[in-house]
Amino acid sequence: MQDGKALSEWQAASPEERPGSSREKGLNRVLHILEFLHATQRAIGIGELAKGLNAPRSTTYTLVRELVDAGLLEMAGDGNRVYFGKKLYLYGMAYMRGNDLLRRGRQEVDTLSRETGETSELCMLQSGRYTIVHSSPGMRPFRISSATGLQIPLPWTASGRLLLAGLQRSRIEAIISEDDLVLPDGRKIELEDFIEDIAKARVSGYCVTSGLVDAYTKCLAAPVFSAPGKVEATMCLVVPIDTSEERTGELVALLRERAARLSIS
Amino acid sequence: MQDGKALSEWQAASPEERPGSSREKGLNRVLHILEFLHATQRAIGIGELAKGLNAPRSTTYTLVRELVDAGLLEMAGDGNRVYFGKKLYLYGMAYMRGNDLLRRGRQEVDTLSRETGETSELCMLQSGRYTIVHSSPGMRPFRISSATGLQIPLPWTASGRLLLAGLQRSRIEAIISEDDLVLPDGRKIELEDFIEDIAKARVSGYCVTSGLVDAYTKCLAAPVFSAPGKVEATMCLVVPIDTSEERTGELVALLRERAARLSIS
DNA sequence: CGATAATGTCTCTTACAAGAGACGCATGTA
């Protein structure tokens, strides 16, 4: 990228590929700050923040001050660390209030996990990434839990296969990167196989995967439709990999029923 | 550079007094957009949004597109309206997870309203304004309910009196505007009386107000401390104004106990 | 049907925000 016909390529390159250093827009910096805080999941010093984003220190100070004044961020505990602020919480609650699917989905997930004792989750597509929007831990002694907001490559999950059902092949190819196809343990999923899985999941109306994200769990998922054919979200259950065929079948049936109930909207 | 006087006068004016029209920073525009959506509580057209903020249309389109791409906003339903997006929900949940007081406070409020049957709320100071952070409606046939995120002038509420306890007189004067002292029904509260109320609330450790926001309700509040003397939040109960002295007393006692439990942190 | 309005996109200019870097101040540590 640096050599020879660098300039033209440089200009041709879409903005998001450009290294973050050169005179970036304030709003973008802010978006990166928020993402960074979301990734770290805890308060962080401003200097550290600037370093983490490799953004200029002076700019970072300015932006953080503005965001703190606005209430989107808050200075935490000891006084020189920042994290999300109350405003974001309030906006988030407003989003939830205005979003039937999310509100009802959360409830369904909670009751489902209470009834089955298994970890249950509500998942959605979030700008091309699989996102756990709400999760309710099961009752098992060793909990299989994953944090809300966690983002995982689509091919690693059962929900991922359902969320992409109904999309054009080209769109799927655009969304899935090479890295996404490599599992945590190093195995690689073939794009062809993945696309075939999606088609299968689409017709069967559910999806089960075993030992993908880790070696100990099975993932059962069912689609939630916002319109005929349009998968808006998935409900899923995460169970031990040695769960019997029979119980798995029962759980899938239950899951599909609940997901269907959400779909009516 | 320019001819002296006009320029310096212009620069002397503090930024926030300058008319909102002239070349405002993108980030500020964004903050206003978020506030506006929070106020309207529903999806809104982009044109309407620009008008509401009297911001230039072209800029508004650009910013909204960026925010939608980032997931902070989402295009709603029919396709030319925007509202809060999933990202804000996720950030909000992250805030809640990282904030013990809020998490525990929500629970206490929920159980308190279940136990008493009355509407219960958790309130905090949010950039100089009283904010309902979480509320749980009571069981009464005609519910006294108010939305999360609602902001009300401090002098209108019992919680307001507690939240300002321990602040310097000058700080209080800075926070409270003339308009804040005028109740919805037109009556005016004297600043002196209000400051006295604050002092009283501080020593007694609770506060009760009657018929301030409306003529039908009483508001009982107790402080939650984050450090000795520092009021971080309040829990409050909203009850019918004709609630007996006796029951009011019982409720206040219960409220104080629960608020104290939160304070330990 | 023309007329009015509202939506979304594009171009071009210039006012101004992003950034480099210096400074002062507090800590830590050799």
Next chain:
DNA sequence: TACATGCGTCTCTTGTAAGAGACATTATCG
């Protein structure tokens, strides 16, 4: 005591984003 490191603030320059406004489309209406 000197030296290094991190924090927070400030100033000045220049690249660029905010904004005006034209344009092409698509409703809405009498």
